[in-house]
Amino acid sequence: MNLDLTEQEQENVRTALKFLRVRCGGWAALCKVLGIKSIPKVAQGRDAVTARLVFRVARFAHVGVDELLAGQYPSEGACPHCGAPRREQADD
Numbered sequence: 001m002n003l004d005l006t007e008q009e010q011e012n013v014r015t016a017l018k019f020l021r022v023r024c025g026g027w028a029a030l031c032k033v034l035g036i037k038s039i040p041k042v043a044q045g046r047d048a049v050t051a052r053l054v055f056r057v058a059r060f061a062h063v064g065v066d067e068l069l070a071g072q073y074p075s076e077g078a079c080p081h082c083g084a085p086r087r088e089q090a091d092d
Contacts, residue, residue, distance in 0.1 A: 005069070010049040012071035016057055017043040019073075022080035034060060 005013075017030070017039060024030040027040045034056045041047040058065045063073045078085055 005049055005051075005054070008071070009069040012069055013049045013054055013057060014043050014045065015071065016061065016068055016073055019078070019080050020057070020061065 021027055021030050021043070024033060027043075031037050031039050034053070036053055036056065038047050039053075042049055042053060054065055054068060058068045061068065061073055067073050074080070075085060
């Protein structure tokens with residue numbers, strides 16, 4: 001049994017990091033709130049996603065670890081500035 005994060009799980013966390021970067025106003029602010037300096041390298045795929053980072057991101061985003069790893073956060077189409085789901089435009 002492989003207990004490491006899969007490539008897809010790591011990519012899902014990276015997607016969440018990029019979303020949270022916008023929500024926080026930049027990498028520096030996100031690094032400060034999560035207490036981890038290497039977040040930009042992780043988000044770019046130069047460093048691996050760690051269990052420590054997964055737990056901190058999940059706690060900060062108010063989602064479960066399983067949701068984060070499964071790619072359920074952020075929800076598809078969520079605005080990175082306010083987090084609200086984007087509305088479909090009605091055909092006129």
